[in-house]
Amino acid sequence: MAVLKVIEILANSDKSWEDATKKAxxxxxxxxxxxxxxxxxxxxxxxxxxxxxxxxxxxKITFEVK
Incomplete structure (x- = not known):
């Protein structure tokens, strides 16, 4: 069983929402x-x-806690 954690991040870009997501x-x-x-x-x-x-x-970024 994996343990997952979620964090919330705000990011911005002068190009696009996709670029802001990639930066985050x-x-x-x-x-x-x-x-x-x-x-x-x-x-x-x-x-x-x-x-x-x-x-x-x-x-919201989800990652596995080891």
């Missing part, structure tokens, strides 16, 4: 090992002068 996983993987999955809980965007300037994600 990349950053988390520096200190968390055995990442199994990522769940996008929320997406939002920053807007300035009628243009989207920033993509934000709130993700």
């Amino acid at each position: 996983v990349s950053h988390a993987s520096k200190s968390v090992k055995n990442i199994r999955s990522v769940y996008i809980k929320e997406q939002s965007a920053g807007v300035k002068d009628g243009e989207v300037t920033e993509f934000r994600v709130n993700v």
